[in-house]
Amino acid sequence: MTGLWRQRPGERAGRWLALALCLALGACGARGGVEDALDVPEPQAGVDVQRLTLALRVDPTELAVSGRATLRVKHPNDLGTLVLGLSSAMQVDLVRVNQQPVQITHEENALAIPVRGDSSLVEIVYGGTPDAGLYREETEAGGTVLWTDGWPTRTAGWMPGVHHPSDPVVWDLALEVPTSWEIAASGTPEAETLEDGWRRGRFVTSEPAPLYTLAWAAGDFAVTEQAGSVPIRHLTLRGDSLAVGALERTPAILDTLEAMLGPLPYGRFATVEVPLVYAGMENAAAPFFQTQLYGEASGALEEVMVHEAVHQWWGNDVVPADWRHLWLAEGPATYLTAVLYERLDGRTAFREQLVRMALLSRDDARRRLVPDALASPEAMLSGTVYQKGGSFLHILRQTVGDAAFFAALRATLVAYDDAPLATASFQAELEEASGVDLDALFETWAYSTNLPTLKTRWDRGTRTLSWELSGASGGLSGIGLELYIAQDDASGVYVPLDAGTATLTGGKAPEVYPVGWIADVR
CATH class of the missing domain: 1.10.390.10 (Neutral Protease Domain 2)
Known part of the structure; x- marks a missing residue:
């Protein structure tokens, strides 16, 4: 985000x-x-959901889902009860553990399932109208759009699992929507089929990711492919297709990040335009971006895309x-x-x-x-x-x-x-x-509330600014930090923090900004 x-x-x-x-x-x-985030169970010690296979059919008109989730879970031998997060708005019709039906309880967004041994294959059949995480909106750029947004726990509105960053999973999503809708989702798109009025797309992540970064969207999308060292595609609402030009540097950006950090974890990259409230969401392999960004000429779309790309x-x-x-x-x-x-x-x-x-x-x-x-x-x-x-x-x-x-x-x-x-x-x-x-x-x-104070003094007669650090300033001197000094009647300048003084060209009192570090400037 x-x-x-x-x-x-x-x-x-x-x-x-x-x-x-x-x-x-x-x-x-x-x-x-995030105002509709759900209270979900805390992770259980030793529980590791490794893979989540989800078959999901969505009725966009009623905003209703029906799903079958299969979770491969490792857990302690003495666990006894596996507790997953799933909204109480979802009706659970059947749960099987290692292919055997079991009795469960489902209260307050917690699904309690009896388990034995050190691993289980848990199958959950459920459905209903989500009370969080699934949204629909009419847009000027592309008609009705349906999308999910999971941070921090809102995926529990429509998908069972451990809704916590410490338990990433590989997911395998088979999503069905009416044929008039096109699909985008986290992961690598596999074969898409059309049958009996339904479009079925499959998406698989090559690496685990937290549940809140697993998302999908359906709408009238225009798709732009880009050549790069990994497959790249941009999905925009039909009326905003020309705005994809703001993302023309995506291949160079991903190459630069790979040189800095190593191979892109998910092996491919997509951008998806939806009516998010905030600027972007780092969904695995397919970050989602706020519709308003596609109408800006400020360079904001690229910058937000870089932020979400680093999140991969x-x-x-x-x-x-x-x-x-x-x-x-x-x-x-x-x-x-x-x-x-x-x-x-x-x-x-x-x-x-x-x-x-x-x-x-x-x-x-x-x-x-x-x-x-x-x-x-x-x-x-x-x-x-x-x-x-x-x-x-x-x-x-x-x-x-x-x-x-x-x-x-x-x-x-x-x-x-x-x-x-x-x-x-x-x-x-x-x-x-x-x-x-x-x-x-x-x-x-990281652990304290201390903050250094940067005390400044402006001598208008000599046009000299002087400053000194006090308080929690240990470690900030001698490492090449800078100040940016701006005046309304002169060009801004960057000066070394350790210099202590600067003679300026303008006559007005300057504004002082730490360059990449934080202080209480007075």
């Missing part, structure tokens, strides 16, 4: 922040959004150990978007990204990246995990150096491939790659 938006540095922070948070948190409209590695392939560690998905997606523009467009573009990344409210800046406790996943949705998380990564990169930083990223992706990643484990990978003790930095930026 993203709230990134392209804007020139030096413009007022409040305007950019309002738009960014509107896009990221789903505050721009009433359809979908960070968030989908390597998954957060729990919601408290969500910054390990959103921080890399935010910061590596800036790095991508550094590699494609140069240092000026990188600096502009960093200035915007470090613009966030004082409350968000002071909030812990890894909270001690969490009332709900939705409580994590703020500029903290996105922008503070990205800024912390920039500080870490400057501290350990490029070679060690990118080596640690790649090592983490290998060591935690399809496995839950906690902040302490990520720190260990960075320390292993660099040989640097990072306890103090992680204590300050």
